[in-house]
Amino acid sequence: MDLPVQAPASGLNWEPQPEGHRILVTGAAGTVANLITSRLAESYELIGIDSAPIDNDDFVETHQADLDDDALLNRLVSEADYVLHFATGAGAGKDGLYAVDIDATNRILAAAIQYGTRRVVLASSNHAAGWHEREHLAGRSDGHVKPSDPPRPDGMYGAAKAYMEAVGRFACDASGLPVSVLRIGTMRANMTLQELIDSDELGYLGFGEFRQQRLKRTWLTGDDLVDILLEEFNAPEPYRLRFATSSPDQYEWDHSIYTGGS
Numbered sequence: 001m002d003l004p005v006q007a008p009a010s011g012l013n014w015e016p017q018p019e020g021h022r023i024l025v026t027g028a029a030g031t032v033a034n035l036i037t038s039r040l041a042e043s044y045e046l047i048g049i050d051s052a053p054i055d056n057d058d059f060v061e062t063h064q065a066d067l068d069d070d071a072l073l074n075r076l077v078s079e080a081d082y083v084l085h086f087a088t089g090a091g092a093g094k095d096g097l098y099a100v101d102i103d104a105t106n107r108i109l110a111a112a113i114q115y116g117t118r119r120v121v122l123a124s125s126n127h128a129a130g131w132h133e134r135e136h137l138a139g140r141s142d143g144h145v146k147p148s149d150p151p152r153p154d155g156m157y158g159a160a161k162a163y164m165e166a167v168g169r170f171a172c173d174a175s176g177l178p179v180s181v182l183r184i185g186t187m188r189a190n191m192t193l194q195e196l197i198d199s200d201e202l203g204y205l206g207f208g209e210f211r212q213q214r215l216k217r218t219w220l221t222g223d224d225l226v227d228i229l230l231e232e233f234n235a236p237e238p239y240r241l242r243f244a245t246s247s248p249d250q251y252e253w254d255h256s257i258y259t260g261g262s
Contacts, residue, residue, distance in 0.1 A: 012110075012113055012114070012174070012175055013113075013175050013176060014112075014113045014116065014175040014176040014177040015116050016116050016118050017081070017115065017116035017117070017118065019081065019118065020081045021043060021044045021045060021081065022044065022045045022047065022079060022080050022081050022082075023040060023044045023045070023046050023047065023080060023081065023082045023083070023084060024047045024048075024049070024076050024077060024079075024080035024082070024083045024084070025037070025046060025047065025048050025049070025059075025084045025086060026049050026050070026067060026083070026084070026085050026086055026087035026104070026108070027050055027085075027086035027087030027088065027123075028048025028049055028050045028054045028056065028059065028062065028086075029048070029050035029052040029053060029054045029055070029056075030050065030086060030087070030088075031187055031188065031189045032086045032123065032184065032187055032225070033048065033050075033056070033084075033086055034056060034189055035187060035189060035221070035222030035225065036222045036225050036226050036229070037056055037058035037059065038058055038222075039222070039223065039226045040058070040226060040229070041058040041059075044082075045060050045061075046058055046059045046060060047059065047060065047061045047062070047063075047076055047079070047080065048061070048062045048063070049062070049063045049064075049065055049067070049072075049073075049076060049087075050062075050063075050064065050087065051064065051065065051066050051067075052064070063076070066099075067087060067099070067100060067104035067107070067108075068099065068103075068104070070107065073104075073107060073108065073111065074111050074114075074115075077108060077111035077112055077115055077117060078111065078114075078115040080117055081117065081118045082117065082118055082119050082120075082121065082233060083108060083112055083117055083119075083120045083121065084121045084123070084229070085104075085105060085108055085120065085121065085122050085123060086123045087100050087104065088100055088101055088123070088157075089101055090157050090160075094156055097156060097157065097160040098160075101157075101160040101161065101163070101164055102160055102163055102164070102167075105122065105163075105164050105167060105168070106167060108120065109167065109168065109171040109177065109179070110171075112171075112177055113171060113175045113177045117177070118178065118233075119178040119179070119180060119232065119233060119235075120168070120171075120177065120178070120179050120180070121179075121180045121181075121182060121229065121232055122164050122165070122168050122179065122180070122181045122182070123182060123184055124161040124162075124164055124165050124181050124182060124183045124184070124241075125157070125158065125161045125183055125184060126183050126184075126185060126218065126243065126253065127153060127154050127155060127157050127158030127161060128151045128152075128153055128158050128159075128161040128162045128164075128165060128183060129145050129149065129151055129152050129153075129158075129183065130152070130153060130154030130155070130158050133154070133214075133252075142251070142252075143251075143252040144251055144252055144254065145252065145253060145254060146254040146256060146258070147183070147241045147242055147243060147254065147256060147257065147258035148241075148256075148258040151165065151166075161183075164181070165181050165241060168181050168239070169181075169239050169241075169260060172238050172239040172260070173239070173260070176238060177238070178235075178237075178238050178239075179238070179239050179240075180232040180235065180239075180240045180241075180242075181239075181240065181241040181242070182225075182228065182232075182242060182243075182244040183241075183242065183243045183244060183253075184220060184225070184244050185217075185218035185219060185220040185243070185244060185245035185246075185253075186202075186215060186218045186219050186220060186245075187219075187220050187221075187222070187225070193215060193216065193219045196215055196219075197211065197212050197215050197216075202215075216247060217245065217247050217250045217252060217253065218245050218247075218253070219245060219246050219247065220244055220245045220246050221246050224244075224245075224246040225244060228242075228244050237257075237259040237260075238260075239259060239260040240257050240258070240259055241257070241258040241259075241260075242255065242256070242257045242258065243255055
């Protein structure tokens with residue numbers, strides 16, 4: 001099923017299903033999912049899908065499958081109150097980005113509209129607006145970016161995430177489907193913030209004061225992401241776009257919430 005090419009006149013209008021406690025997580029074998037499932041499982045039934053094996057007892061049901069399995073994906077979305085689309089095809093290059101971040105996003109949103117999913121949460125990235133940081137690194141700006149600013153991707157991954165943000169808003173505007181977009185910061189399993197600062201990861205940030213301050217700004221813990229997700233589940237606005245980090249009180253990434261208005 002494709003998303004409508006015209007707004008509500010297409011007849012594909014969202015009506016919420018009765019409230020339940022079931023969450024579908026794509027990318028369920030990944031770092032982000034594994035950092036949040038223990039708390040979410042206290043209140044929700046978690047269903048996981050990933051192309052890799054899912055070794056996580058917090059899920060009540062798991063599927064090792066690609067997101068191009070329409071019959072399976074539609075069934076899982078139809079049974080979910082909330083969908084967390086955390087999968088990415090970045091590891092497979094442009095073909096993976098198209099398959100997972102673009103095409104699968106389209107189909108998840110279309111199924112969510114059809115089956116009355118109460119909210120879809122899309123995992124975008126700071127890289128959808130990453131050119132601001134590049135200019136900051138070059139000394140040409142102060143790095144400040146608001147979620148309401150036009151996207152400025154810093155590569156193909158960021159461009160795919162910018163598409164995700166745009167098609168999420170389109171699905172919301174066209175049908176009324178509640179959509180939350182999170183520009184997720186820096187998350188690591190089995191590594192503290194200081195260990196990441198001291199490591200050789202993300203070498204493009206350098207190894208001085210800028211690196212330390214940047215990673216302190218963008219670090220996101222699993223607990224803080226769960227708090228953000230619970231806020232999104234209960235949000236009144238149909239469309240919401242925000243940066244998601246554990247340090248909201250900083251200048252560069254404005255943590256206001258863009259709700260789609262002018």
